[in-house]
Amino acid sequence: MDINPQIIQLLMQLFGGFGGVGRAQEQEQEQMQGRRSLPALTGTILGYLPDGRPIVETEGGGYSTHRMGQFSFDEPPQFFNIPTMYGGKQVSEDEAVQIFLRNKGKDPDTGLALQPYGTLEEAEDVRQSQHRLIEDFIRRMGIGPQQRR
Numbered sequence: 001m002d003i004n005p006q007i008i009q010l011l012m013q014l015f016g017g018f019g020g021v022g023r024a025q026e027q028e029q030e031q032m033q034g035r036r037s038l039p040a041l042t043g044t045i046l047g048y049l050p051d052g053r054p055i056v057e058t059e060g061g062g063y064s065t066h067r068m069g070q071f072s073f074d075e076p077p078q079f080f081n082i083p084t085m086y087g088g089k090q091v092s093e094d095e096a097v098q099i100f101l102r103n104k105g106k107d108p109d110t111g112l113a114l115q116p117y118g119t120l121e122e123a124e125d126v127r128q129s130q131h132r133l134i135e136d137f138i139r140r141m142g143i144g145p146q147q148r149r
Contacts, residue, residue: 038067045088046143049134051110054088055143063143065134068127069093070120071100078116079123081130083107 039058046055046063055063066083067090073080084096086109091099099108106113117123 038064041085041088041090043088047138047141049137051112053083053107053109055138055141056085056088063138065138066130069096070123070127071097072120073116077118079118079120080105080114080116081123081127082114083109 039060039062041064042057042059044057046057048054049065053065055065058064064085067085068081069084071080071082071093072078080100082096082100084091084093086096086099100114115126117126
């Protein structure tokens with residue numbers, strides 16, 4: 001992932017550093033190996049989560065809400081689960097980081113601050129827990145086939 005120098009400056013100002021992005025991404029990429037690629041978004045909004053985030057239909061009749069990327073900012077190390085979907089549209093990891101910074105660590109879809117975690121494992125545990133809660137909510141709403149995001 002290429003991060004422009006202005007982003008690095010903002011990270012230094014906000015968090016005191018930006019050193020571990022590669023570390024978090026490498027682990028995430030290792031976890032993603034063997035998984036199928038995510039289906040494309042159709043742009044159709046099927047509903048909304050309680051926090052206001054749209055539930056977007058994917059090709060094949062599934063859905064997606066977040067498509068989280070995991071990023072770390074060093075000094076001290078802080079790991080964040082940052083959505084790579086905003087306003088029902090997929091964004092690149094670079095764009096997701098820029099959105100995170102531009103909104104001072106708040107998710108623009110929900111207005112909520114994204115929480116830092118002390119380790120990648122803690123961030124991953126929270127991501128998985130949130131995924132299960134979202135799955136349960138969407139199942140109760142009766143939206144689409146229960147495909148994984």
